Amino acid sequence: MPALRKIIVAPDSFKETLSASVVATEIAAALRAQLPHCEVVELPVADGGEGTLDALLAATQGQRRIARVHDPLGRPINAEWGLLGDGDTAIIEMASASGLALLAPHERNPLITSSAGTGELIRAALDAGARRFMLAIGGSASNDGGSGMLSALGLRFLDQADQVLPPGGAALARLARIDLAGLDTRLAECSFAVACDVDNPLTGSQGASAVFGPQKGATPAMVIALDAALAHYARIIHATRGLDVAQHPGAGAAGGVGAAALAFLDGSLQPGIELVLDAIGFAEQLAGADLLITGEGRLDGQTLHGKAPIGVARRAHAAGLPVIAIAGSLGEGAERLRECGFRAVFACVPRPMTAAEALRDARERLRHTAEQVAALLALTDRD
Known part of the structure; x- marks a missing residue:
């Protein structure tokens, strides 16, 4: 895999737990630690909901x-x-x-x-x-x-x-x-x-x-x-x-x-x-990027009906960028995301747990998952 020069981090919020800006910050921090030579651009997004x-x-x-x-x-x-x-x-x-x-x-x-x-x-x-x-x-x-x-x-x-x-x-x-x-x-x-x-x-x-x-x-x-x-x-x-x-x-x-x-x-x-991406100059930010990471609190079949990750992914695909996603959890229909061009999808919840437990430790679980994703990218990142 060629060296990663620029990664766009464009997640939505994890509903009721983490804002889009916090999610972007955690993912970006993990990437910068593992890929210090790579430019990481934080671009939190929203789809008409919170944020x-x-x-x-x-x-x-x-x-x-x-x-x-x-x-x-x-x-x-x-x-x-x-x-x-x-x-x-x-x-x-x-x-x-x-x-x-x-x-x-x-x-x-x-x-x-x-x-x-x-x-x-x-x-x-x-x-x-x-x-x-x-x-x-x-x-x-x-x-x-x-x-x-x-x-x-x-x-x-x-x-x-x-x-x-x-x-x-x-x-x-x-x-x-x-x-x-x-x-x-x-x-x-x-x-x-x-x-x-x-x-x-x-x-x-x-x-x-x-x-x-x-x-x-x-x-x-x-x-x-x-x-x-x-x-x-x-x-x-x-x-x-x-x-x-x-x-x-x-x-x-x-x-x-x-x-x-x-x-x-x-x-x-x-x-x-689409309204948000146009307003934040998303197309201009994609210039020179090699990878886009998006996500939201729950990825499932409903994500395909206009949610932020699918909108971000479509823009990235049009620009020739591979896309991966990090979610709080995966639900029914999440497997269809691969059919829509997502290279990989990662969930922060590693085992069965109560909703209260998942929400309580959301930031820590996101940080851990982002670190694992960054380590995987660093392993395959070669000049």
Whole structure:
């Protein structure tokens, strides 16, 4: 193997444990120790979930802002949003206001959790003068079809008695009509690029409830109820806006926020990783590189549906670079990554263990795995 002159380290975060920048730092440190002659470039990425705000503000020398909003259970919190370096584009990271990480495991209940805080962040950016938006919708705690977000922007979701529905996905089963009269008029002046980390439809076996509901606390019975509620919601949206969102790719992102953005914000759904890679000048960074290392907390079949590692790998392959991945763990379907061009995939979890144990020692396990990968590369690195 020829000598490695330049390695790009471009991981996503290990969800709920390590940020993308920490993951990149640990991998890069191991590489530099074993390959001191090699240039190692740390390029943490995100795909529309946690870390997207940080990646884009760093890449564009943007400004971080704070707004007082409500978390998925309606509790007041401070949440971050950002103004990119162009001074005109707001970056709204849903995870900051409506993210799963804001809730303790026992609090996760997609029947009642709401995306309202995300709408409040948008409103804060509107108040600050922003009219161009990048909406990063990964990492959400809600399954409410974006109704909470839209309610914060002035829509009213009403039942048969013309009463406003309570927050949460379950209530959408009682939706009779959507009152558009109060929608913030400033939204007509805005554009929304919606960064999705998945391409799932709103409903069905690959929809928001079935695929992502369980990680948000849904039992099998809840999944059935939530899917039926979102299907009903989609019918009301069709009657209201003339748009069929149920099977639109990406409509199921963030528990249906993708559908809400399509129907009421005239949003353009785009792979989040593509938006981020363009913003951080990824193509320019690849020049002269010999290898790319990526990864995320869990690599499985879902990774192929628009997650950061597959987006990074596709760009690297187009530039002729081999790609390897380091993951916290591997799940069902991970073997398909080899079919998509990954030369090798390494997991940090070496044996069966509880989730709590794996999360507790995540950084140490990552460091050990990165050291092993670096040692293997050094063994085969020859002038």
